[in-house]
Amino acid sequence: MTAPTDKRQLLIDHILAGQDGFYRLAYSYVKDPDAAMDVVQESIAKALGKVDGLRQPAYLKTWFYRILVNESVNYFRHSRRLVPLDQDGPGLSAAPEPDYSARIDLHNAIERLGEKERTVIRLRFFEDLKLEEIAKITGANLNTVKSRLYKGLKRLRAWTGEDFYEGSL
Amino acid sequence: MKDHFEQEKLSYQSVEVPPALSFTVAAAIREGDRRRRARRRVRRACTAGLAGCACFCLLVNSSPALASALEQVPVLGHLARLVTVEEYHAHNRTRLIDVRRPALTVTGRPQLEEAITVEIDQQIDLLVEEAELRAEEQYTAFTVTGGQEEEFLPVIVTIDYELRCSNQRYLSFLIYQTEVQATAYTQIFAYNLDLTTGEPVTLEDLLGPDYQAIAGEAVQAEMDRRVREEDAVYFTADLGGFSGITAGQLFCLDESGNPVILFQKYEVAPGFMGQQEFTVPIPEPSLQAGR
Numbered sequence: 001m002t003a004p005t006d007k008r009q010l011l012i013d014h015i016l017a018g019q020d021g022f023y024r025l026a027y028s029y030v031k032d033p034d035a036a037m038d039v040v041q042e043s044i045a046k047a048l049g050k051v052d053g054l055r056q057p058a059y060l061k062t063w064f065y066r067i068l069v070n071e072s073v074n075y076f077r078h079s080r081r082l083v084p085l086d087q088d089g090p091g092l093s094a095a096p097e098p099d100y101s102a103r104i105d106l107h108n109a110i111e112r113l114g115e116k117e118r119t120v121i122r123l124r125f126f127e128d129l130k131l132e133e134i135a136k137i138t139g140a141n142l143n144t145v146k147s148r149l150y151k152g153l154k155r156l157r158a159w160t161g162e163d164f165y166e167g168s169l
Numbered sequence: 170m171k172d173h174f175e176q177e178k179l180s181y182q183s184v185e186v187p188p189a190l191s192f193t194v195a196a197a198i199r200e201g202d203r204r205r206r207a208r209r210r211v212r213r214a215c216t217a218g219l220a221g222c223a224c225f226c227l228l229v230n231s232s233p234a235l236a237s238a239l240e241q242v243p244v245l246g247h248l249a250r251l252v253t254v255e256e257y258h259a260h261n262r263t264r265l266i267d268v269r270r271p272a273l274t275v276t277g278r279p280q281l282e283e284a285i286t287v288e289i290d291q292q293i294d295l296l297v298e299e300a301e302l303r304a305e306e307q308y309t310a311f312t313v314t315g316g317q318e319e320e321f322l323p324v325i326v327t328i329d330y331e332l333r334c335s336n337q338r339y340l341s342f343l344i345y346q347t348e349v350q351a352t353a354y355t356q357i358f359a360y361n362l363d364l365t366t367g368e369p370v371t372l373e374d375l376l377g378p379d380y381q382a383i384a385g386e387a388v389q390a391e392m393d394r395r396v397r398e399e400d401a402v403y404f405t406a407d408l409g410g411f412s413g414i415t416a417g418q419l420f421c422l423d424e425s426g427n428p429v430i431l432f433q434k435y436e437v438a439p440g441f442m443g444q445q446e447f448t449v450p451i452p453e454p455s456l457q458a459g460r
Contacts, residue, residue, distance in 0.1 A: 023190055127183070
């Protein structure tokens with residue numbers, strides 16, 4: 001059992017070392033700098049508030065990702081916060097019913113994925129996390145994560161007409 | 170098509186991180202530490218078998234034994250004083266924060282002193298943190314929407330206190346937080362203490378069970394007079410104006426210990442009317458009865 005102060009320090013070190021990455025991950029969900037800052041801010045405050053309850057410091061990394069992903073996903077969900085309209089960013093400007101016959105680029109394709117598949121794809125390919133870690137972060141079991149990854153890649157392939165590496169599965 | 174993923178990853182990683190991120194992170198860590206402390210305090214209190222009760226207003230209840238012991242302390246002149254213990258200035262490119270932090274000294278009441286001072290400290294810390302966060306948000310919003318860093322007007326935050334009543338029986342003071350960006354807004358927090366019991370004074374203590382009617386009538390009469398004689402303007406009740414005294418009504422005491430009903434700016438009147446105050450004279454019998 002690690003002393004409480006050590007856990008706090010570990011978490012702070014982790015946050016300070018990875019803050020840019022955390023911001024980017026939040027940004028990839030909320031597509032707005034202010035919203036991403038809000039998410040990062042709230043995630044850190046929440047994590048620190050609960051760090052004493054973390055039993056295994058070894059899971060600190062995945063535990064913090066989990067908080068961050070939850071905060072990101074929930075940011076627009078249970079709030080009166082407004083979705084920024086002035087975004088010409090991908091995903092938001094897309095027509096409600098995507099035209100699958102039109103080939104789109106990978107970036108837009110990822111934005112079109114369902115939230116769960118997108119999370120797996122992002123964590124796996126952009127954050128370079130292991131599938132086991134992703135399972136812990138998302139609270140799903142390993143096989144579910146695998147199937148989400150597989151389905152996600154399959155959709156991306158269908159939408160973009162490109163073959164993504166199956167080797168990574 | 171591995172390349173596409175690599176490319177996409179590069180573009181993901183090249184998302185620009187706002188310069189204010191470090192500030193936000195630092196503020197978040199402070200906020201997190203505060204939550205963590207609060208959590209630990211609660212946990213400790215629970216293990217000690219104490220029922221924890223969090224309340225926005227002051228809680229200075231001590232045991233009945235202590236309260237009655239305190240009551241016997243002879244009253245010698247002014248019991249309590251507010252002293253400035255800290256002047257805090259934080260000036261940087263996003264904010265100019267000035268804080269005058271009071272602490273309470275009460276003759277022969279270290280516990281009461283401590284309880285109030287801790288309460289004030291927490292309130293002020295919270296206000297400063299919130300103001301800092303807002304200033305950062307404003308700054309970020311300004312710069313990401315194309316504003317030049319050097320053109321950003323810092324958010325000016327002032328936290329100050331004002332003693333309203335200090336006599337043998339009562340102590341009443343207000344804490345003001347004023348924030349100026351393009352417009353100014355002020356938040357007021359009132360602290361009213363009965364020094365004989367060490368407890369917060371309520372309007373009910375002062376005016377009796379009919380306090381809502383008594384104070385409501387006094388406020389309405391004075392409003393009508395000001396409208397008649399001073400060209401004052403108030404919102405009508407159906408437009409969100411004054412519609413009666415609520416249980417959590419903000420008030421303080423004047424020098425003679427009469428309650429003064431306070432309304433923050435915009436609460437019952439247009440902004441130009443500013444903060445509104447209405448003194449409600451304590452009805453004679455209850456004044457004489459004392460306690």
